[in-house]
Amino acid sequence: MSQPYYEKSDLEDFPNIGEYAKEAGEKFFDYYAVSTGVGKLSEREKSLIALAVATVRHCPYCIDAWTNKCLSLGVGNDEMMEAIHVGAGLAAGDILAHATQVRKIIRQKEM
Numbered sequence: 001m002s003q004p005y006y007e008k009s010d011l012e013d014f015p016n017i018g019e020y021a022k023e024a025g026e027k028f029f030d031y032y033a034v035s036t037g038v039g040k041l042s043e044r045e046k047s048l049i050a051l052a053v054a055t056v057r058h059c060p061y062c063i064d065a066w067t068n069k070c071l072s073l074g075v076g077n078d079e080m081m082e083a084i085h086v087g088a089g090l091a092a093g094d095i096l097a098h099a100t101q102v103r104k105i106i107r108q109k110e111m
Contacts, residue, residue, distance in 0.1 A: 006060045011061040011064055014061065044075060049083070056088065
């Protein structure tokens with residue numbers, strides 16, 4: 001492959017996501033602004049949450065955007081990595097929690 005699948009220019013084009021679905025795009029951006037804007041949580045806190053989610057969800061565009069947002073807010077490298085480890089721990093816990101289904105089936109088969 002001569003070119004990476006994910007290109008920085010795609011992130012720059014994201015504001016045009018509603019090109020073929022104007023109303024849905026507008027509603028998404030309205031929701032996005034409310035959900036990521038200052039509320040009970042600060043902009044800094046929400047940015048760390050967003051970075052952790054972006055990393056867990058494997059979105060290179062979001063990782064790029066939220067890493068840069070965190071840096072612009074003065075969030076330290078160690079804080080960003082701690083937030084990412086929280087996300088990784090929760091993702092691992094989610095996977096392991098589903099192992100209860102495997103164990104349940106094994107126990108049923110052993111009866």
